[in-house]
Amino acid sequence: MNGFNDGPSEQVMRRPASPSDPAESESGLPAQAWTLLFELLHTHMRNFPALAAEFDLSPVQAHVLRQLGEGALAMSTLANYLSCDASNVTGLVDRLEARGLVERKSSEQDRRVKMLVLTEAGAELRGRLMARLSAPPPLIAAMPDEDLAALRDIMRRALKTQ
Amino acid sequence: MNGFNDGPSEQVMRRPASPSDPAESESGLPAQAWTLLFELLHTHMRNFPALAAEFDLSPVQAHVLRQLGEGALAMSTLANYLSCDASNVTGLVDRLEARGLVERKSSEQDRRVKMLVLTEAGAELRGRLMARLSAPPPLIAAMPDEDLAALRDIMRRALKTQ
DNA sequence: GGTCAATGGTTGATGATGTCAATTGTTTAT
DNA sequence: ATAAACAATTGACATCATCAACCATTGACC
Numbered sequence: 001m002n003g004f005n006d007g008p009s010e011q012v013m014r015r016p017a018s019p020s021d022p023a024e025s026e027s028g029l030p031a032q033a034w035t036l037l038f039e040l041l042h043t044h045m046r047n048f049p050a051l052a053a054e055f056d057l058s059p060v061q062a063h064v065l066r067q068l069g070e071g072a073l074a075m076s077t078l079a080n081y082l083s084c085d086a087s088n089v090t091g092l093v094d095r096l097e098a099r100g101l102v103e104r105k106s107s108e109q110d111r112r113v114k115m116l117v118l119t120e121a122g123a124e125l126r127g128r129l130m131a132r133l134s135a136p137p138p139l140i141a142a143m144p145d146e147d148l149a150a151l152r153d154i155m156r157r158a159l160k161t162q
Numbered sequence: 163m164n165g166f167n168d169g170p171s172e173q174v175m176r177r178p179a180s181p182s183d184p185a186e187s188e189s190g191l192p193a194q195a196w197t198l199l200f201e202l203l204h205t206h207m208r209n210f211p212a213l214a215a216e217f218d219l220s221p222v223q224a225h226v227l228r229q230l231g232e233g234a235l236a237m238s239t240l241a242n243y244l245s246c247d248a249s250n251v252t253g254l255v256d257r258l259e260a261r262g263l264v265e266r267k268s269s270e271q272d273r274r275v276k277m278l279v280l281t282e283a284g285a286e287l288r289g290r291l292m293a294r295l296s297a298p299p300p301l302i303a304a305m306p307d308e309d310l311a312a313l314r315d316i317m318r319r320a321l322k323t324q
Numbered sequence: 325g326g327t328c329a330a331t332g333g334t335t336g337a338t339g340a341t342g343t344c345a346a347t348t349g350t351t352t353a354t
Numbered sequence: 355a356t357a358a359a360c361a362a363t364t365g366a367c368a369t370c371a372t373c374a375a376c377c378a379t380t381g382a383c384c
Contacts, residue, residue, distance in 0.1 A: 029310040034298035036317035041203050042228075048207075049371095050245055058340065058371090066204075076361060083212050088342055090363055095340080112350045112361040136196035139324050147316045148191040154309045155198035162301050211342090220342090220369065238332060250371055252334055257369080274332045274379050331380075342369070351360075 040139060047137075055129055061096060065118075065126045066133070068102065072115035075104075101125060202301060209299075217291055223258060227280075227288045228295070230264065234277035237266075263287060 052062035060082065067073065067081050075093065079086040093116060096102045101122035107113040118126060143151070214224035222244070229235065229243050237255065241248040255278060258264045263284035269275035280288060305313070 029307055029314070030298040030303050030305070031296060033305075033310045033314040033317065034302045035296055036314060036321060037199075037202070037302070038296065039321065040199075040317070041206055044203055045207060045210075046243075046245060060341070074361080081208070083208055084341085085343060086362065087344080087364080091341080110351070110361085114362070134193060134197050134200065136192040139320050140196045140199070141192050142324065143192070143195075143316070143320055145191055147319065148195045150312055151316055152191070152195040152198060154305070154313055155195070155202070157309065158301050158305055159198060159201060161304065222370065236332080246370085247372060248333065249335080249373080253370080272332085272380070276333070325384105327382105327384085329380105329382085331378100333377090333379105335374105335376075337374090338372085340369100340371075343367085345364100345366090347364075348362085349360100350362105351358105353358075354356085 040137075043139075044137060051132065052129075054132065055125060057125075057129070060092060062129060064092065064096065065101070065122065065129055068116060068118050068122070069126060069130070072105065072117045074107070074113050074115055076113070078116065096122075202299075205301075206299060213294065214291075216294065217287060219287075219291070222254060224291060226254065226258065227263070227284065227291055230278060230280050230284070231288060231292070234267065234279045236269070236275050236277055238275075240278060258284075 048062075049059045052059050055062070057065065063082065064078065067078065075089050076086055078093075079089045082089070093102060093104065097104065100119055102116050103119055104114045105117055107115050140148075210224070211221045214221050217224070219227065225244065226240065229240065235243075237251050238248055240255075241251045244251070255264060255266065259266065262281055265279050265281055266276045267279055269277050302310075
């Protein structure tokens, strides 16, 4: 449970951008664009635990549910995705299984492997989580339509050629 | 230490976009754009622990160093920033202080408050960390110049009007 | 002044997350 | 057939997170 800390109180609210900000300097174009995106990213990252907590999930659990969307996944593949040790996944899945959100199924082809699948309850929770996650943050929602369309097209191109 | 898990091995590399993907459907423009950005953000989030580990920092420690850049910060303010409990910050700072990266300084105005400042070593490490963080990821680096410029302008506008 | 609530930080108990090293069972290669 | 590689688990241990309780200090109010 990583709830918001009861309000801003007297928090100073400093500007997020640093003085040595590549986006304002003479650096290369990639650095300029990236630094700006980076702000958005970190703002979003800060909210992620609280957002996951809305569903009684830890950040990692939310991540797992997200990845587990489309079909079965071997535990080792999941470990790879999370960039963490395989032994870590064991306990992680133990807890999710105890809550009835996922199931281990032994693979037929390779009896060492255990495939993870969402239970019905897990799929339902994932649906609500994803709906909440894909709600655009204020910064995006406030953009004019041309900017949104341009942004979408740029990202589509980038993800496609990657 | 969250090192990369020794390479992709036979990892399947599924398409990141789901079938129920708002970016491909008839949803609103904000959702379409956001869903695509979301992919980028989560890819980056996945790498963050490994990136912090390059400097022998945990993800949270890296976050703290990032925030501690420009001047002293009260511990409670830091707790607010991290959206975590104040008691958590105690241990966090304990470890950073033990490594000689930050210092606690009692405030003159209010003797309850302890201000955090980077040591020289801390500032040096932060510099290297920030340089590494602001290096654009491959997806950005590979974009054509017009897209980069457009992206930068869009983000500038968005951050300004927000 | 003197009391009392609020605040900032620490401590202790507990659970989740992460690592590494070692183990078991099952492929796969030689 | 033996050996090497691999998938998952276990156990020991550090970190990160919560909450409840505590101490010292501050500020408000009578």
